[in-house]
Amino acid sequence: MSEPLIEIRGLKTFFHTDDGTVRAVEDVDLILNKGEVLGLVGESGCGKSTLALSIMRLIQRPGEILEGEIVFQGKDLLKLSDGEMRLVRGGDISMIFQDPMSSLNPVYTIGDQLSEAVNTHQKDLKKDEIRETVFEMLDEVGIPDAELRFSDYPFQFSGGMRQRVMIAMALSCKPKLLIADEPTTSLDVTIQAQILDLMRSLMKTFDTSILLITHNLGVVAEIADKVAVMYAGKVVEYGDSVTIFKGHRHPYTKALMGSIPRIDVKQDKLEMIPGTVPSLTNPPPGCRFSPRCIYAIEDCSKIVPPLIEVEPGHQVWCIRVHELEDWGS
């Protein structure tokens, strides 16, 4: 079960802007096992999407992947040629985006766009076979009257329907890995639940693993097996979903969990994390969370925290993690 599908080691993705180098992702290590959902959580601008685009190798100038390995099924994606990488995109790895309203090309019908996705990676299919595959995919993602909707344009679909189409498109080539970048953020809550259910059931049908990027902890709790918490371009804690929610050890994770409104406790004020996310152009030395951390000591702003495995499969990047053992949850 826990065979790694993708292993990211020491990934560094920087953006060279006029205002300096933005260290969007720095020294990130991450493992996604086969058949699992890895939830990647963090505040806006902490490097989640950059990480996803790095995996797809779709980082555009002024961005650049400087170092690291992204080992996918035994191959380092960063070493593939552009042509080989194009076969991986949509074939082995595909992606869905936050905004389903603009993810589809407005001038082509739903059917055309799905057909293209199918045809790109299965060139030997005949025209009616492609059509048949598209109907199956539309059916699979719960779009009724697939034959009728085939020749509809994107503007004739609602947001939820479009996200279903995007999922159909992403899964049309039965990828091993689906990267979902905030797939439910722009949908309303009932549709969110439907889309999550759909993703979970399709995972089994197509034997796909999911990297789910979100800032919505509720979504992560609902669907993820493993969770990685990112802060300011770095992963600060990684572990089982249950561990992260119930037995998290990093002060940032604790603060993040504390800021979730709870229904079972009377709260007058929501907890919040003091300070703001640091600039990634000039991140604080040592632990990047140290300026906002209530447990920070002098060393925190001097030493870059190493990986500390507090228990098998539960990794924390905090030098005080053992001292802080007793703060419980």
Place this chain on the structure above:
Amino acid sequence: MENRNVEAGGRSSLYSRALRRFFRNRISLLGLAIVLILVFVAVFCPYLAPYNPKKQFWGDEWAKPSSKYLFGTDDLGRDVYSRVLWGARTSLMVGIFSVAIITVLGVFLGSIAGYFGGVVDQIIMRVTDIILTIPTLILLLLISSILRTRSLTIIMGVIGLLGWPAMARIVRSQYLSFKEQTFVEAAKTIGTSDMGIIFKHILPNALSPIIVVATLRIATAILTEASLSFLGFGDPTAITWGLMLHRGHLAVRSAPWVAIIPGLAIFITVIGLNLLGDALRDALDVRL
């Protein structure tokens, strides 16, 4: 099923909505009518013209407009009416061929510059800047006075080769905005190649301004060729409105029809194309 009927009402693509806007406007209909007449005359002039446009009726030089010669004859006794009809063919040919060159070059270079950016963009845009500094008419005058043969082909080629920068700039700006759209990124994630994205995904979205610019450019090209011919540097063997104007302008007091008729033809054609272009711009909601 009821649901679908509701949608059928809104089932208007960008272009059918544009078409409705277009036909609501009287001015645009006028432009369209003029252009359609121009095309009709250009295609059917051999059947519409009463005489061979090159035939000289000796003894009938400078004939006044009459039932025999509807718009009179010129200094060589040729029927002005027949020549005006055939002139439509030349003008339209000049317009279409030079704009074809403009469109192919402009769209290709503009899309590559806009999509790839960086060094490619810099090089293409600096070349467009250089070409934009060259006045088309002056260069054509220069070429005509150097070359022995003055052919329409060269004129059309030069208009085309000097005219693409405006198109390239418009296309580039379209690509600059479209390449940031999520659907382009989504197309990349399913493994579409750069060329596939440039021509299959973005180009259809950028079509509206291309159509508008092309229409307006046809008018400019026709006017350029007419100016050149009027100055006596056009193709002397072709039947063109500019050349007719050139031959008629000295006798404008004694035989005004020889100059006025082709002048009117140029005027109406250019107005028609500009009206059509403006109407398309409004209908397609293009901001240039």
